[in-house]
Amino acid sequence: MAYTVNCSILLTELPLLERPAAAKAAGFDQVEFWWPFAASVPTDAEVTAFERAITDAGVQLTGLNFNAGDMPGGDRGLVSWPARAREFRDNLDVVAGIGGRLGCTGFNALYGNRTPDSTPEEQDALGVENLVLAAAAVAPIGGTVLLEPVSGAEHYPVKTARDALEIIGKVHAEGTLNVKLLADFYHLSVNGDNVDAVIAEHAADFGHIQIADAPGRGAPGTGDLPLGDWIAASRRLGYQGSIGLEYKDDAASAFSWLIR
Template sequence: MPKFTANLSMLFTELDFLDRFKAAAEAGFKGVEYLFPYDYSVEQINQRLKANGLEQVLHNLPAGDWAAGERGIACHPDRVEEFREGVDKAIEYATALGCKQVNCLAGIKPAGVSEQQARQTLVENLRFAADKLEAAGILLLAEPINTRDIPGFFLNGTEQALDIFDQVDSDNLKLQYDIYHMQIMEGDLAPTIEKHLARIAHVQLADNPGRHEPGTGEINYPFLFQHLDRLGYQGWIGCEYKPKTTTSEGLGWLDSAH
């Protein structure tokens, strides 16, 4: 039976961030994830987690200036020191929140930087982060993202990501497989998940087109949930979608998924 997390960066957004924890618990979620915790104190977030019986499943490494359109800096050759400082900050938060995995956003390849420069920077940053996180007992994830929603995003396919992971050569680096992004970029979802299941530590979902909840688009989510069960997937599935109306009105799919 799948275990679902509420992505609080996209669900219950009519509420202030710290109030979304209670809403997620009341909707039946046992775990939460979101982009970043860093605008809040550890104490603020921990209080909401404990009060609502929630597990902190995932958050991202710091990813540059999000409000200005940056979507990660791990492939930026001139931002390595900033990236490393972000790893330390992520470890501080993840440790205090009991979060056992964090995701690295590769970022948009900067103008004037070659493909090879960007790749080598990403490899070295992932190796650094994987080692430091392993020492702290935290798993590093990295996620391919579609280039329609984020033009120029450097890490954008499953095989590309795993080829880079092979170069990093760390047992503490796994794939975050986002069904929505990979449906857009490559399709062939079920065989890809099956082929690479041992390297997938976290799954995320949204339907396509629209990035709304399951059942609003073309992806056969009942089949994929059964497929993950058959394969013995033990991780969480993050609900990272934009509700078509409100979060609560669009949660009918969740009841049928259990």
């Protein structure tokens, strides 16, 4: 099974740049990250240090988020946020540059919360426009932009696979096809989506899968979700990518479920 460790939510006892090596020491060859910088356009030194942490660890970067704003503060992306559209667009070349140098091809574009200073229609029009631009930015390196339904964010409008696929359909109608669904089985389940049906209908077209158990967003086996069955069904139906480990656990026990 090809797992990729999300080093933005796991191994957090360590400084961020030490986590790729820790993932390697735990037996993994792939890692993914949320946006690891404070700004959309970090300094050259910051980018170099991040890239060196990946290459020195001997792991493959499989996924990277576009800048999603202040995640601890409640932000959930800049894609559809008019007041921060420039920040999002300034971020595109930086993300594509990192992806190109490290061979990363999966890029998660969190859609953004609804804002009081714009209508949903205005935000959705901007969202499609920015997804098209993001897809164009990563297309030369074989990149795919991922759109993710998210739970636990009241004002985030993309909660189900259908929500995401409706937006993706509008992007595809613009002639841009390298935008796909990120199927996070935890978020879909917590939001009440029918995960079995989503897999049956769309697994072959998933851009990426991420997992955590529920309740609690812990490691597989700590909750009630049939994650193994869902992964196996996705594989049978054509999904060939890696499985992102995006759950919360202490470093000492984070991967003990694999031994079991």
